[in-house]
Amino acid sequence: MVLRQEPAKTRVINELNEPEIRLTSFVPHRPISAAEVTGIQTLMFEITAITPPPADAPPGLPTDRYMIDGKIYDPNLVNRVLPLGGVEEWTLTNNSDFDHTFHIHVNPFQVISATTENNQDAFRADELYRGLEGAWKDTILVRKGYKIVVRTRYQRYIGEFVLHCHILDHEDQGMMQNISIVVPQPAAAQPRVNHRH
Ligand SMILES: [Cu+2]
Secondary structure, eight states: OOOTTHHHHHHHHHHHHSSSOOOTTOOOOOOOOGGGOOEEEEEEEEEEEOSSOOTTOOTTOOOEEEEETTBOOOTTOOOEEEETTOEEEEEEEEOSSSOEEEEESSSOEEEEEEEOTTSOBHHHHOGGGTTOTTOEESEEEEOTTOEEEEEEEOOSOOEEEEEEESSHHHHHTTOEEEEEEEOOOOGGGSOOSSTTO
8 A cells, every 4th residue: 555645754764864864854843923823722730639538548549639620531521622723822830739741742832931930930040941942842841830831733633632741640640631633614614703893
């Protein structure tokens, strides 16, 4: 079976195998300006104690809920349906006493801003964020009380994938969401907002 992407695949492999490796197929992502943004997303990490703890609870039972947006992961729920071709700004926050690591599959994001719990610019105030301004990532630390703003394009891939806290223990206990990227509805089928203004 001949796949349609075969010529590109062959070209890339050939270039990588040349004595002087060529990376012409690997181009930097274009920065995402505010004007390009078509939508917003918010996400909050949260840990809450399960209360009241039953007095006669056997040892080993979970005592905390590890949540995103107030919910433990539900494999049967699609948390976000996002439009193919969309460009969105995500605001990531952390309302727990623990640092969390935002990790999303498929499309990388550009780091726009990072604010500490004292409302300082984390690119300057926190050495862990130094040099991250404008960088492209698929993972970023969201420290306790911090606010991280990133932008991303939903390019090419259609279908489902996940985002999660990259601390495995947290992910396993529920810090995960299902995402679906879909072909957007025709413009005529979408409700128009503020059309009178
Ligand atoms: Cu976590």
